Amino acid sequence: MCFKIQKRKEKRKRKKLERQCQLESNSDGNDRKRIRRHVVQSTLRLIIDCSFDDLMILKDIKKLHKQIQRCYAENRRALHPVQFYLTSHGGQLKKNMDENDKGWVNWKDIYIKPEHYSELIKKEDLIYLTSDSPNILKELDESKAYVIGGLVDHNHHKGLTYKQASDYGIDHAQLPLGNFVKMNSRKVLAVNHVFEIILEYLETRNWQEAFFTILPQRKGAVPTDKACESSSHDKQSARVEGGLDSDSSEEDYSRNELDSQHEGEKQDKENSTESTVNSITH
Numbered sequence: 001m002c003f004k005i006q007k008r009k010e011k012r013k014r015k016k017l018e019r020q021c022q023l024e025s026n027s028d029g030n031d032r033k034r035i036r037r038h039v040v041q042s043t044l045r046l047i048i049d050c051s052f053d054d055l056m057i058l059k060d061i062k063k064l065h066k067q068i069q070r071c072y073a074e075n076r077r078a079l080h081p082v083q084f085y086l087t088s089h090g091g092q093l094k095k096n097m098d099e100n101d102k103g104w105v106n107w108k109d110i111y112i113k114p115e116h117y118s119e120l121i122k123k124e125d126l127i128y129l130t131s132d133s134p135n136i137l138k139e140l141d142e143s144k145a146y147v148i149g150g151l152v153d154h155n156h157h158k159g160l161t162y163k164q165a166s167d168y169g170i171d172h173a174q175l176p177l178g179n180f181v182k183m184n185s186r187k188v189l190a191v192n193h194v195f196e197i198i199l200e201y202l203e204t205r206n207w208q209e210a211f212f213t214i215l216p217q218r219k220g221a222v223p224t225d226k227a228c229e230s231s232s233h234d235k236q237s238a239r240v241e242g243g244l245d246s247d248s249s250e251e252d253y254s255r256n257e258l259d260s261q262h263e264g265e266k267q268d269k270e271n272s273t274e275s276t277v278n279s280i281t282h
């Protein structure tokens with residue numbers, strides 16, 4: 001069986017088991033409250049920097065909106081949710097959210113701010129996540145604030161966030177993809193994939209597991225020995241055949257739908273946005 005499918009199955013099983021344990025260890029109250037009681041908030045701040053609004057056409061703004069919905073839903077159901085920030089929130093993105101998902105004003109456990117992240121967070125706490133950084137992330141420091149560029153750009157603005165982070169004089173780093181995924185091509189991920197990898201890492205403390213669980217199948221993240229029989233890489237590494245790009249495709253959201261069907265529906269139903277997210281297609 002494909003290593004990646006197996007990983008997803010394992011993840012679903014693990015989550016199911018966790019939910020069962022949570023339910024068994026509590027006998028009063030409703031299911032949602034029982035589940036959330038075991039949640040341990042991470043102190044790590046994870047920011048989606050929405051200051052690139054002017055660089056995107058409406059179609060890409062809509063994609064970004066869906067990616068943000070996905071991040072929100074995943075953080076709400078995570079065992080170690082991060083301190084989630086949306087900064088520089090305004091412009092086309094806010095307009096699209098107002099028009100298509102009015103419920104966002106009631107979102108919980110999220111800081112949605114019109115200010116730029118540099119006005120909200122101490123400079124020395126900031127680490128910009130960018131695939132163009134020469135620094136490779138080893139660990140996550142939960143006292144820091146990690147920034148993800150809120151940009152769907154089909155790589156038209158290559159190096160933009162790296163340049164900005166360097167200009168602002170803040171730290172930057174790329175995810176350690178190269179250590180676990182054999183790269184044939186680009187390693188630029190979509191916003192929600194980066195976000196979900198961070199959540200998964202906080203849960204498992206294992207980058208490899210985080211990458212294989214989160215990266216969609218179309219990205220070609222498969223074990224090298226399966227992808228190329230002649231490879232002598234260890235089984236833990238993976239090969240990316242088509243390259244990793246920044247578009248969350250229909251397939252990604254199909255996966256999201258599948259995941260949601262299997263593991264998401266029983267959870268937090270109080271927010272209409274999450275059920276919207278569960279049925280995303282585009």
Ligand SMILES: C[S@@+](CC[C@H](N)C(=O)[O-])C[C@H]1O[C@@H](n2cnc3c(N)ncnc32)[C@H](O)[C@@H]1O
Binds near residue numbers: 188190
């Ligand atoms: C679609 S990418 C945008 C790419 C854009 N050209 C740029 O200059 O960042 C969305 C964001 O995800 C994050 N990201 C994507 N791939 C990453 C990687 N391999 N390591 C760290 N962050 C990554 C970055 O914050 C990036 O801005």
